[in-house]
Amino acid sequence: MANNSIKQYTPEITEAFKPEVLEVIRNSIAPTANDQEFLLFAHKAASYGLDPFKNEIFFIKYGNTARIQFAAEAYLSKARTQEGFQPPDTQMVHENDEFKIAMNKETKEMEVVQHEIGFPRGKIIGAYSIAYRDGHRPVTVIMDIEEISHMFTGQNKDNWNKWTADMFGKHVQQRALKKQYGLEFEDETITHGEPEGSIPEYKQERRDITPNQEIIDAPKQTKQEDKPLTPTEKARADIKNKFKILGIHDKEGQEDYLAKNAPDLVGKKLNLSQLTGLADLMDMHIELQAATAADADSLD
Known part of the structure; x- marks a missing residue:
């Protein structure tokens, strides 16, 4: 169990989390965090209104380096609180789908003009997400699977290979929500005990x-x-x-x-x-x- 010696939290933290909830977060979600790291982690979660229990924000530790990272779910959670929010439409494109995109002459933006499916659909070859918002033009983000090929060999490759549609969908949806709602989260890297870069x-x-x-x-x-x-x-x-x-x-x-x-x-x-x-x-x-x-x- 983590040794919590923090005597005072920021007002944002105390307003967002009860003491007993902070204890659970400290011991179950960020057990390797020292006091300074946990204070920053809890403050970011509270300031952005994110729930660590819903995997909207993560604490990761590598040796003497700690990282506070925002998940794709954080963008959807924050977008829901914005005025005019509408649920985004996120879809996978398979090799046997009838799929076409075209430039909108008025907005000068690429849009999906046809997406029809049949079975068998074949392998996933792309994805798109359309972020809607009342009073604003829809924002469409379209990605070829080659653009995220590195995900299938990276640190999180097991999830990307097993749950491709889910992971790819969250990835492209995050881009669309970021652009439509002006969302920006800044991950934080903290290094202790050694020079940065060690x-x-x-x-x-x-x-x-x-x-x-x-x-x-x-x-x-x-x-x-x-x-x-x-x-x-x-x-x-x-x-x-x-x-x-x-x-x-x-x-x-x-x-x-x-x-x-x-x-x-x-x-x-x-x-x-x-x-x-x-x-x-x-x-x-x-x-x-x-x-x-x-x-x-x-x-x-």
Whole structure:
């Protein structure tokens, strides 16, 4: 059970949550949070009117780095409180559907003009969400599944592969609601005890490597194809794959990433535990990339 030594909460927190509810949130939803982290987490939830029990806001901890992250459900919850709210229409597009989009000559925006389905529908190839609001033009966001291909190999890949329609629908709906209602949530990353960009240390087998070379190279091919990879080789391969997910494909970009996010690794030899820590740091950035994908919408 978390040790709660917070003596005073902000007015927003005390107004939104009863003491016994805060205790449950602290012990069940953010058990690894220290006092400062939990205070910020509770304040953000209270200020935005979000419910941690409904998975509208999350607390995630990686070593000495904590992250407060807003879920797609947060956008729908907040949109419901806005004047003129109407439920959005979010649909999957399958390969056998009759689907067409066209430019509205008046608004100069792309709109869905035909979507007819039959069975079997085939695989999901895209999705769209139309955010309605009284007194405003509908906002339509349309996405090809290739735009979110990285989700199927990222940290949350199991959910994306198992519940594709649900995850994809929430993702595109979040974009539409954000644009229609002017919603903007800012995720928060908190680092304690180490300089920003440092990585958590793990107690595992150690084996030194040179980060500017081997860390970003795939394991070299051996003559014995069935020879198993060592833990360090597996760690390097994992990191190389995570760079691809982050859209970093050359050594210059990889070195820039290290200099910006893990400067304490530059020019040093890394043991296996540090490689594993770096992989976890990259996982956090991959998750951040997924959560903030709406910011990349060219219609913004």
